[in-house]
Amino acid sequence: MYGLLFGVSAIFAGLFFIVTKWTFDYFKDPKGLRRYPNMHLLSGISNVPYMLLSEKGFRSKKLFELHSSGMPVIRTGPNSLSYGDTRAIKDIYGHNTKCTKDEQYVVTAGTHYHLADVVDKKEHQRKRKVLSSAYALKNLEEWEFKVADKTIRLINQMDKRCSDYGHDEIVDYKPWLNYFTLDAIADIGISHRLGFLDQGSDRTKSLRWDGSSFESNYRECLYANSQANSVIGYCYDYYKQLVKLSKWLPHYNHLWKLNEGWDGIVLNLTTERLKRYQAGEKLDDFFEAMMHDKNGVANNLEFGEIAAEVSIMMNAGSTTTAIAMTNVMYWLLKHPDCMQKLRDEIDDVLDEEEVIAPYEKVKYLPYLRACLDESLRIFPPTSHGLTRATPPEGSVVCGEFVPGDTTVSISAFVAHRDPKIFPDPEKYTPERWLGEAGKELGPYFVAFSAGARGCIGRNISYLEQTVVLASMLHRYDFELADPAFEPERHEWNNLHLSELPARIRRRMRDVVSEKPAVMA
Numbered sequence: 001m002y003g004l005l006f007g008v009s010a011i012f013a014g015l016f017f018i019v020t021k022w023t024f025d026y027f028k029d030p031k032g033l034r035r036y037p038n039m040h041l042l043s044g045i046s047n048v049p050y051m052l053l054s055e056k057g058f059r060s061k062k063l064f065e066l067h068s069s070g071m072p073v074i075r076t077g078p079n080s081l082s083y084g085d086t087r088a089i090k091d092i093y094g095h096n097t098k099c100t101k102d103e104q105y106v107v108t109a110g111t112h113y114h115l116a117d118v119v120d121k122k123e124h125q126r127k128r129k130v131l132s133s134a135y136a137l138k139n140l141e142e143w144e145f146k147v148a149d150k151t152i153r154l155i156n157q158m159d160k161r162c163s164d165y166g167h168d169e170i171v172d173y174k175p176w177l178n179y180f181t182l183d184a185i186a187d188i189g190i191s192h193r194l195g196f197l198d199q200g201s202d203r204t205k206s207l208r209w210d211g212s213s214f215e216s217n218y219r220e221c222l223y224a225n226s227q228a229n230s231v232i233g234y235c236y237d238y239y240k241q242l243v244k245l246s247k248w249l250p251h252y253n254h255l256w257k258l259n260e261g262w263d264g265i266v267l268n269l270t271t272e273r274l275k276r277y278q279a280g281e282k283l284d285d286f287f288e289a290m291m292h293d294k295n296g297v298a299n300n301l302e303f304g305e306i307a308a309e310v311s312i313m314m315n316a317g318s319t320t321t322a323i324a325m326t327n328v329m330y331w332l333l334k335h336p337d338c339m340q341k342l343r344d345e346i347d348d349v350l351d352e353e354e355v356i357a358p359y360e361k362v363k364y365l366p367y368l369r370a371c372l373d374e375s376l377r378i379f380p381p382t383s384h385g386l387t388r389a390t391p392p393e394g395s396v397v398c399g400e401f402v403p404g405d406t407t408v409s410i411s412a413f414v415a416h417r418d419p420k421i422f423p424d425p426e427k428y429t430p431e432r433w434l435g436e437a438g439k440e441l442g443p444y445f446v447a448f449s450a451g452a453r454g455c456i457g458r459n460i461s462y463l464e465q466t467v468v469l470a471s472m473l474h475r476y477d478f479e480l481a482d483p484a485f486e487p488e489r490h491e492w493n494n495l496h497l498s499e500l501p502a503r504i505r506r507r508m509r510d511v512v513s514e515k516p517a518v519m520a
């Protein structure tokens with residue numbers, strides 16, 4: 001009885017201490033952040049309102065509404081500022097910025113940093129150097145056959161589901177695109193055959209450290225991590241404690257359990273690929289490029305670092321591109337005039353019987369690229385404000401001094417809706433990206449972020465997006481199952497969409513005859 005009383009009192013005393021400290025810091029205001037309007041009444045003393053907003057599912061949309069109601073800078077937490085002015089892009093993320101990734105990346109990191117969450121600039125440069133040869137465009141184009149192989153597997157599945165073979169099937173296009181990007185990155189990255197496209201599901205093996213294994217659903221595990229961290233990850237000071245506490249809530253407990261499945265998937269993929277490497281098998285993949293420099297000297301990476309890099313590649317390298325590919329199809333279905341214009345452009349360069357669009361033929365098609373970029377603009381797959389810390393001596397953002405170690409960010413969803421740069425921002429207008437006027441939009445297009453921490457995988461992504469979209473539009477007619485359909489959108493670490501139910505019909509009658517390329 002006394003023990004229980006003591007426990008409850010200790011919790012209340014702890015909470016009292018935390019709230020008192022927050023309030024004291026707020027009024028002391030050492031950084032002068034009280035001059036900025038609060039996102040929520042309590043944002044000046046706590047990150048909790050922002051976490052609750054994230055939990056609701058679309059924080060960037062709310063920020064956009066606030067910024068466009070005349071608030072260029074908003075205080076989203078005691079130490080966090082959100083910008084709505086596109087000048088902030090250069091100051092926060094540009095090549096010459098002194099800002100670094102902030103504490104959020106540290107608290108959510110695993111035992112070893114990977115390229116995307118390492119904060120220290122020198123350590124990041126070392127990693128980026130090691131990995132840049134792996135991600136270089138030259139290598140990528142040599143790996144085009146791997147993308148072609150997955151495209152034919154996707155087509156084999158879509159052929160079976162065509163509505164014009166005597167049945168009327170509605171296909172949810174979204175999971176298929178995710179199976180595509182997962183199969184593709186596993187092959188490009190680690191020569192691993194996940195086989196999701198062939199099996200039509202993402203059931204896969206997870207490994208435990210004791211060597212035992214269990215089955216998991218790949219996307220469910222990966223998304224669980226992203227969903228939980230898009231809320232808990234904003235609790236900078238008490239992250240570990242909150243993770244523990246959140247396990248008392250059934251929903252979060254479930255998410256963290258699934259996250260163990262994700263760790264097990266990465267462990268399995270890394271272990272299997274490492275075995276092949278240690279057995280002397282020479283494979284043409286990202287992993288091989290990561291293990292040596294260009295003179296063949298071993299990079300001597302620890303197992304934890306190798307696993308961390310495999311993890312970010314299998315995460316960042318799949319979800320974002322699948323979202324992008326689903327979104328562009330959504331926009332084209334909603335804009336048949338754009339769909340027709342794009343198809344004409346593609347048909348002009350592909351032979352009638354060509355099944356897989358060769359990258360060489362489609363990579364410079366201006367309207368194709370414009371359609372992709374316009375979709376990435378309206379719904380950037382990584383839409384939320386990527387958090388950066390100002391350097392200890394402080395920094396100027398949008399012409400105003402911001403004291404050191406303050407978290408600053410601008411959401412791509414917000415930046416891409418600046419009507420001065422992108423007139424009529426909610427309208428899907430690929431034409432805005434064409435010609436000289438299109439080139440001028442480059443500095444304001446941050447779907448892949450910008451500067452030294454910009455996306456290293458964007459070329460892989462464009463390769464996949466371009467080949468798949470061109471091949472699919474050349475072969476099929478698509479139609480929304482319900483013309484009024486609107487997907488639900490959930491912003492975790494990426495901006496997911498719920499589904500894309502469509503009918504698919506063959507434009508050409510020949511059944512696919514190309515065989516998938518031989519897999520390692």
Ligand code: HEM
Nearest residue numbers: 115116316317320321324382386448449453455456457461
């Ligand atoms: C449409 C597709 C993609 C989008 C929208 C996208 C977006 C982004 C963004 C916004 C960042 C910055 C993240 C941050 O600051 O925290 C980033 C970084 C990164 N992306 Fe991508 N990405 C895409 C595809 C890919 C692919 C295909 C790969 C790998 C194969 C990849 C690997 C990475 C890595 C490793 C980083 C960290 C780079 C660094 O910090 O040096 N991404 N990406």
